[in-house]
Amino acid sequence: MQLHRISFALVGTLFALVFAPMASVAAQRQGRISGKVTDAKSEPIADVKITITTKANSSFKKQLTTGRDGTFGTFLNDATATYHYRFEKPGFVTVEKDKKVPIWNPNDEGGVHASSAVMSVLDIQLAAQAPAVKNEK
Secondary structure, three states: OHHHHHHHHHHHHHHHHHHHHHHHHHHHOOEEEEEEEEOOOOOEOOOOEEEEEOOOOOOOEEEEEOOOOOEEEEEEOOOOOEEEEEEEOOOEOOEEEEEEOOEOOOOOOOHHHOOOOOOEEOOEEOOEOOOOOOOOO
16 A cells, blocks of 8 residues: 555656647747737727637637727737737628747736736738629629
């Protein structure tokens, strides 16, 4: 019984030694991005659907929605990757951008919306979609 307890303790210690540094490295590569979506008159646009993907990880997909003030912000787990951002809302032309985010410094204050030099800002302007033209013959 005593040997069984020692084995579990040893396995737990080895697990912590192997995987704890990996978590630390992953946290060190984290990035953050925030921005504001506006219209042609620089008025904020609420409820814009933002889809974030990356070619570096085909299973990664993150979806956000802008707030009433048109702002958004999020953390991204791998700041070494370039991310693809798709901004869409009915009545507006969809905008797509690729952008790499800098590695986030956890010692910076202010969270995801902080005005830090290590935060990537992506401000987007959406244009109203032209109404469909009816073809009359």
